[in-house]
Amino acid sequence: MPYTYDDQNIFAKILRGEIPSSMVVETEHSFAFNDISEQAPHHVLVIPKGAYVCYDHFAAQATDAEIVDYTRTIGAVCKQLGLEPGAGGAGYRLIANSGAHAVQEVPHLHVHILGGRPLGRMLQQV
Ligand code: 5GP
Numbered sequence: 001m002p003y004t005y006d007d008q009n010i011f012a013k014i015l016r017g018e019i020p021s022s023m024v025v026e027t028e029h030s031f032a033f034n035d036i037s038e039q040a041p042h043h044v045l046v047i048p049k050g051a052y053v054c055y056d057h058f059a060a061q062a063t064d065a066e067i068v069d070y071t072r073t074i075g076a077v078c079k080q081l082g083l084e085p086g087a088g089g090a091g092y093r094l095i096a097n098s099g100a101h102a103v104q105e106v107p108h109l110h111v112h113i114l115g116g117r118p119l120g121r122m123l124q125q126v
Contacts, residue, residue, distance in 0.1 A: 005051040011108035029069035041116025042081045052109040054098035083115040
């Protein structure tokens with residue numbers, strides 16, 4: 001089933017400048033900003049400027065230029081925050097919640113970059 005993009009979602013409003021955000025990095029195709037409700041000392045959201053609902057939507061329909069830009073922007077934010085393990089940083093976690101089981105709240109693709117403290121195990125043990 002094709003995705004339907006809701007252009008009234010909160011991140012679409014941030015991209016249009018209708019809602020303020022704390023920008024970290026902006027490129028031709030991507031935008032990174034601080035999460036309003038941070039769950040770690042560093043908690044940045046990276047979104048594509050294009051209208052993609054979630055990761056698989058983006059992977060299937062984004063242009064190569066958008067995908068390269070997005071991937072490199074995530075890397076650039078990790079570098080800017082000093083989190084890269086290869087450069088002496090303590091590491092980070094990327095999360096892209098997609099759909100109901102992942103409890104995706106905002107229907108515009110976003111990758112969370114979390115770091116700045118030990119983050120524990122990947123998933124809560126149930
Ligand atoms: P999800 O659960 O969809 O993966 O994550 C959505 C994230 O968006 C949450 O971490 C939430 O704190 C963040 N968020 C929701 N509304 C806003 C907002 O208006 N501004 C910013 N900067 N972050 C938001």
